[in-house]
Amino acid sequence: MCIKLVIFILSDSSEFRDNLKLAYSAAVSRRQQFLIRCLGGSTEKKNFNFQSIRMQSVMSSGPSLEAESVSILTSIIPGLESTKHKGQAGKIAVVGGCREYTGAPYFSAISALKIGADLSHVFCTKDAAPVIKSYSPELIVHPILEESYSIRDDEKSSISAKVIAEVEKWMERFDCLVVGPGLGRDPFLLDCVSHIMKHARERNVPMVIDGDGLYLVTNCLDLVSGYPLAVLTPNVNEYKRLVQKVLSSEVNDENGTDQLLSLAKGIGGVTILRKGKSDFVSDGKTACAVSIYGSPRRCGGQGDILSGSVAVFLSWARQCAAKGEVSMNPTILGCVAGSALLRYAASMAFDKKKRSTLTGDIIECLGRSLQEICPV
Ligand SMILES: NC(=O)C1=CN([C@@H]2O[C@H](COP(=O)(O)OP(=O)(O)OC[C@H]3O[C@@H](n4cnc5c(N)ncnc54)[C@H](O)[C@@H]3O)[C@@H](O)[C@H]2O)[C@@H](O)CC1
Ligand SMILES: Nc1ncnc2c1ncn2[C@@H]1O[C@H](COP(=O)(O)OP(=O)(O)OP(=O)(O)O)[C@@H](O)[C@H]1O
Ligand SMILES: [Mg+2]
Numbered sequence: 001m002c003i004k005l006v007i008f009i010l011s012d013s014s015e016f017r018d019n020l021k022l023a024y025s026a027a028v029s030r031r032q033q034f035l036i037r038c039l040g041g042s043t044e045k046k047n048f049n050f051q052s053i054r055m056q057s058v059m060s061s062g063p064s065l066e067a068e069s070v071s072i073l074t075s076i077i078p079g080l081e082s083t084k085h086k087g088q089a090g091k092i093a094v095v096g097g098c099r100e101y102t103g104a105p106y107f108s109a110i111s112a113l114k115i116g117a118d119l120s121h122v123f124c125t126k127d128a129a130p131v132i133k134s135y136s137p138e139l140i141v142h143p144i145l146e147e148s149y150s151i152r153d154d155e156k157s158s159i160s161a162k163v164i165a166e167v168e169k170w171m172e173r174f175d176c177l178v179v180g181p182g183l184g185r186d187p188f189l190l191d192c193v194s195h196i197m198k199h200a201r202e203r204n205v206p207m208v209i210d211g212d213g214l215y216l217v218t219n220c221l222d223l224v225s226g227y228p229l230a231v232l233t234p235n236v237n238e239y240k241r242l243v244q245k246v247l248s249s250e251v252n253d254e255n256g257t258d259q260l261l262s263l264a265k266g267i268g269g270v271t272i273l274r275k276g277k278s279d280f281v282s283d284g285k286t287a288c289a290v291s292i293y294g295s296p297r298r299c300g301g302q303g304d305i306l307s308g309s310v311a312v313f314l315s316w317a318r319q320c321a322a323k324g325e326v327s328m329n330p331t332i333l334g335c336v337a338g339s340a341l342l343r344y345a346a347s348m349a350f351d352k353k354k355r356s357t358l359t360g361d362i363i364e365c366l367g368r369s370l371q372e373i374c375p376v
Pocket of ligand 3: 210211235304
């Protein structure tokens with residue numbers, strides 16, 4: 001991998017790039033451009049982010065992730081070996097999907113499968129389940145959650161116990177939960193989900209918290225506080241709410257790295273992936289950035305792809321850590337790999353679809369992106 005990276009540093013000259021265009025196929029060329037971007041070099045496509053340099057310079061022990069996101073991806077992706085059985089490449093569960101939102105849990109769960117997980121479950125409301133099932137027969141959909149409107153007050157405690165028992169049955173089988181995509185904000189439903197999170201935590205199941213899961217967690221920080229296997233993936237609004245709640249201040253981009261470090265530390269060492277023009281990742285001890293150029297389209301659902309991706313990569317990184325193959329915090333590795341892959345796939349989809357690029361188009365590019373980054 002080191003040799004390849006050196007080659008691509010050299011390739012950051014226009015003369016060399018011209019030669020590359022002649023010499024390589026479109027797929028190989030795309031991969032090189034990706035690597036150049038990862039190394040902080042410029043390509044005709046744009047877009048070097050200076051903030052990421054600043055961030056790297058203030059990191060004490062963190063790696064230069066702009067240069068290493070590709071090697072992180074390739075080092076944690078497991079081989080496809082004939083000796084393996086179903087499940088070993090990962091079993092992911094998404095807790096989300098309600099009357100309003102059926103796309104978000106689907107995007108998250110299907111992305112996990114397309115990246116290479118073996119099984120992907122969705123725990124959603126009864127209304128959402130047939131819709132999500134109809135998007136894909138690949139997903140295992142559990143129609144178990146309930147919203148207040150569909151139940152009577154006197155049923156609440158028995159239904160709550162049933163929901164928790166049902167999820168608990170499956171819990172040990174999961175390598176990671178994604179909590180929140182399209183979950184909605186119904187108080188009864190969120191209360192059930194907070195119990196599910198407590199059970200996951202007791203069993204040391206990692207959790208990626210996104211969307212309405214972040215709304216829940218921001219209002220009840222104890223759910224994740226001090227849990228090192230929790231990853232929060234806030235967008236701009238979700239981040240603002242977290243900063244206000246935890247640090248009692250406003251978002252300060254002048255000092256963004258320090259604030260992110262303080263936030264992660266303030267929640268007891270959870271890992272935070274702050275999404276935006278660059279994705280910034282911190283576990284309270286170290287901080288890093290992924291600034292690979294993605295796509296200028298901001299269609300809804302890209303964060304959902306990211307949550308499913310981080311869940312898979314985090315599971316794989318934990319497997320590598322258990323074998324002593326990596327030394328960095330697996331939650332950080334999972335975030336960096338998920339962010340890098342999403343951005344690469346978004347860029348590929350945008351090349352093809354331009355203004356009409358939608359989340360489904362990006363999902364369709366996940367497989368080819370992986371193939372170009374880490375061929376099988
Ligand atoms: N197809 C679907 O089912 C989708 C459902 N989603 C779900 O929708 C629920 C709410 O998520 P939201 O992301 O809307 O919640 P937010 O609290 O982030 O957004 C609320 C409002 O802020 C605006 N906003 C979002 N990003 C912004 C930005 N970068 N700058 C300025 N304003 C911004 C949005 O347009 C929205 O009006 C979640 O459960 C989420 O998972 C989203 O994931 C998108 C796709
Ligand atoms: N301004 C930007 N420039 C480049 N990439 C961006 C920008 N904003 C977001 N992204 C990318 O899009 C991904 C999703 O971030 P976004 O802020 O859209 O999440 P979200 O609002 O939670 O999405 P969703 O609609 O799925 O809920 C991030 O990982 C990031 O890589
Ligand atoms: Mg979101």
